[in-house]
Amino acid sequence: MPERAPLFGIGGSTAVAEVTDTLRLAEQADCDGLDLFTVSDHPYFGDRLDSYAMIGVVLGRTARIAGLVSVTNLPSRPAPMLARTVTSLAALSGGRIVLGMGAGGLWDDIARLGAARLGPAAAVRALEEGITLVRALSGGGAPVTFDGEFYRVTELTPAPVPAVPVWTGSGGPKSLAVTGRVADGWMPGHAADWLSGRYRDSRPVIDEAAAAVGRDPGDIVTVYNLPGRITAEPLAATRDEEGRWLGGSARQWVDELTGAVLEHNAAGFVYFPVGDTPTAVAAGRWANEIAPAVREAVAART
Template sequence: MTITFGAGVSSAVALAQQTLELTAQADRDGLDVFSVSDHPYVASRLDAYSLVGMALGRTDRIAGLVNVTNLPLRPAPMLARTVTSLTALSQGRLVLGMGAGGAWDEIVRLGVPRLEPAAAVRAFEEGIRLVRLLSGGGGPVTFDGEFYRVDGLRPAAATPAPVWTGSNGPRSLAVTGRVADGWIPGHAADWLSERYRTSRPIIDRAAEEAGRDPRQVRTVYNLPGVITPRPLAATRDHDGRWIGGSAGQWIEELTGAVLEHGASGFIYFAPDEAASKDAVAAWAREVVPGVRQAVGS
C-alpha cells in the first residue's frame, strides 16, 4: 500500500495568504495531501471548503482534505455537490473527511436542530452513503432515509472521493468499518495509544461483518510534534505521547509505525501554525523521503 504523507495548514483568517503559500510549498515538495479543519461557527476561521477550493486552484498535484467535515452544518445532498464539483475541477484531488459533529452547543447556534449522539451517528452513516450515491454518474437517485431525502436527483459524473472519518465512539467506529475508506484517530492518538488499540478492532469487526476486507480501511494519523536539528533524549512524554525529535528519530518512529503497526498515512501538524513554513519544509524534505525510502513507498 502506498503511504500517504500530508500537512495540516491553518484556517485562520489572519493567516489566509500564508496558508495558500504553504499549500503551494507542500505541493512543490511532493506531499500528498493538505488538511484543514472545519469550524463554520468560528468567525476567525475561514470556511474550510472555500479554502480548499482556492488552494486546489493554486496547486498541481496535492489533494485537499477537510479534517473533518462538520456534517450537521453541511447537509449531505449539498455536500455531495460541493465534493463532486471540487473533484471535477481538481481532476480528482480531493479526500472527503467526514465527522458526525461534536461541538453541538456551537452547531445549534447556526440554527441546526440538536441530535442526540445515537441519532448523530445514524445521520453520519446515512450522509456518507448518500454522498456516495450522488457521485460517479448513473441514473437518478431517490433516497428516503431517516435524515435525508432526495427524489430523482441525478448524480454528478465526477469520480467519488475517498472517505476518511474522524470516528471516536464505538457506534461511529463501526460506521467507519462498514462504509469508509480511511480512519483518522481522534485527539492525535497514534499507533501506540490505548485509543488506537481499543478502537481499531471495532472497525475491523464491522468491516468483516459487512463483507469487507478490514485492510480496505486505512489508518491515517494526525501527528503533531517538533522536528529538531539534533536528537532529543526522549521522543515521548511520560504518558507515552509522541513529542518529536530529529529527522532521523522521526524516520525511525514512522518506519516502525508502517512496518510493525500497519500505519498507512501521516498528516503532520507543526506546533506553531503561524510559523509552520520551516517545520513543514523539514517534514516534506527530510522526514518524508526517509520514510518512503525505508518502507519502499
C-alpha cells in the same frame, strides 16, 4: 507489509488573519511533493475561513496535492449539497480531494448555525446516512431517490464523477462501526497514534464491523494527525510519560514513522508543527527530509 506507499500531509490554519501564510504553506507543500493538505471545519467561528472555500482555492493554486477537510462538520453541511461540493472539487482538480466526515461535536456552536441538535446516537445514524447518500450521488447512473431518517432526495441525478475516498474521525464504538461498514479510512481523534490505547481499542471495532458486512478490513486505511517538534539534535526522549509522541530529530522521526508503517500498518501521517521553529522551516524538514526517507525505507523493505 503495507500494500501502498505511505501518505504524507500537512495541516493548515483556517484563520482569516493567517490566510497568506496558509496559502503559501499549501503551495510549498505541493512543490515539495506532499500528498495532502488538510484544514479543520468550524463554520460557527467568524474569524475562520469556510473550509471548503479554502480547499477550493488551494486546489486551484496547486497541481498535485490533494485537499482534505478534517473532518467535515456534517450537521452544518447537508449531505446532498456536500455531495455536490466534493464531486465538483473532484472534477475541477482531477480527483485531488478526500472527504473527511464527522458526526459533529460542538453542538452548542452547531446549534447557533440553526442546525438541528442531535443526540449522540442520532448523530451517528445521520453520519452513516450522509456517507451512503454522498456515495449514491457520485459516479453517474440512474436518478437517486433516498428516503432516510435524516435525508430525503427525489429523482436526484448523480454527478458523473467517481466517488471520492471517505475518511472519518470516528471515536465512539457506534461511529467506529460506521467507519467499518461504509468508509475508506479513519483518522483517530485527539492526535492518537499507533501506540495509543485509543488505537488499540478502536481499530478492532472498525475491522469487526467491516468483516460483518463482507468488506476487507485491510481496505480501510488509518491516517494519523501527528503534532510534534522536528529538532536539529536528537531528543533524549521522543515520547512523554504517558507515551504521547513529542518529536525529535529528523532521524528519530524517520525511524518512528517507518516502524509505524511496517509494524503497525499506518497508511499516512498529517503533520502539525509545534514549538518555536517557524512553520515554514518545520514543514520543509517534514517534506524534504522525513517524508522521502520514510518512503525510501518502506520501499526497501517491501
